[in-house]
Amino acid sequence: MGLAAHKIEPDLREQFRYMIHDRVDKWVDQIIDEVFEDDKQPTIMELSELFAKTKQKFFGACFQALIEQKYAGLLEQEYVSCPKCGKMCKKRRDNKKEMVTMQGQSELKRPWFYCSDCSYGFSPLDKVLEISRKKYQFDVQKKSTKTTAEVPFCCSSELFEDLTGHRISDHFMHDTFEQVGAQTCLADVIPGQAEIEKRCREAAGDVWRPVLVVAADGAHVPTRVKAKRNEKRGAGRWQEAKGFRIYLLGQDRIIHLASWHQIQNEEQFGKDLAWVASRIPQHQVRIALLGDGAEWLWKHMTHCFPKGRQVLDFYHCVEHIYKVSNVQYGENSRQALEWVESTVCRLFFAEVSNVIGGLGRMKPKDNEAKEEIRKLIGYLDHNRDRIHYQGDRIGGYPIGSGGIESANKFICHTRLKRSGAWWVKETGNEMLRIRCAIYNGTYDKVFDKYKGVCLHQKNL
Ligand SMILES: [Zn+2]
Known part of the structure; x- marks a missing residue:
């Protein structure tokens, strides 16, 4: 292309310098008028605001001048070949483009071409500059x-x-x-495979393969049906955003790999998790799967990471125990706290059968307590193979899903759960x-x- 070979002539640089000096003079005049008038004594804040107010016009004009000099060749083009068919097209007219960049407002008059064979209109400069069709670039x-x-x-x-x-x-x-x-x-949101592998290497210790944690959780998001203007929105409902976070336990910190949350069904969650799992060098890491008792997440986590060590989230587990103690012994009573402490301690040492036996022998205070005890027995029995906290500790595995909780909080809650906000x-x-x-x-x-x-x- 003739343009690439177009050498920047020294006088173009001089022209640019001249244009910029002209803009500077105009800007200085503005400042002088405002600041040196009478015996004004503007404060720092007032001066800063004056700069803020005037700089966009100044920089926008400089920006425009720079483009006009740098791309003078493209701005003066009379003939150009159609990018679709190669036919030589003559310039039809100059098209004005108003645009705003972070530097301010600029205006560009650039030649516009039209290929009648392709019914295609184009401005070559737009392609080079990557000009957005919107005003704001x-x-x-x-x-x-x-x-x-x-x-x-x-x-x-x-x-x-x-x-x-x-x-x-x-x-x-x-x-x-x-x-x-x-x-x-x-695929855009998850880091590329090379980046994932790099982070895995970073986390590797001298002896052990690093622990890679896969934690999944659900968060409730207030949703509503899409309604047209003036149409009744109807009642909203809470839907579950299903998400996972994958991170590495480094020497003294967490190395984040990927988070993904979507309001979606379990099947789609499974597909997404499988896609990410296929990009992880599973043989280079020891894998821990963390979650609460929800069955949907275990189903997919174990499918995608068959060698993963399953860990029932310690804090969720403790929460269930608190529930029973509160209804059975009264909230925050001394008896309740003592019972929680000994139960949690026994679970830590993986004495699940012991705890279940004890729950079975309990005399429920009332029907509510009876129901909670029944639920806890079912929960522990169902998750018994995931309770081995002491062993987890020794092996360097995590026992609490703080990692997913904080991601959940940061990604979902802080932005999606605001009072009065209902999301399509x-x-x-x-x-x-x-x-x-x-x-x-x-x-x-x-x-x-x-x-x-x-x-x-x-x-x-
Ligand atoms: Zn064409």
């Missing part, structure tokens, strides 16, 4: 979407303006967020995917994919 979209993933829709645009000086509508932020989320899938399932899942990506360190990858799709689509 990808750098803004990337930051605004991340902001939206952190704070509620209703205040994200205000916060964004406070922090960046750019006023973007709630609507734009919401739409862009949904478009990014819609393009995102499991699709939007909730978009939110979860983007939040998982941020947590997994794959947001850049996720956004790049969205950008790629936008650039190749005709109408986005």
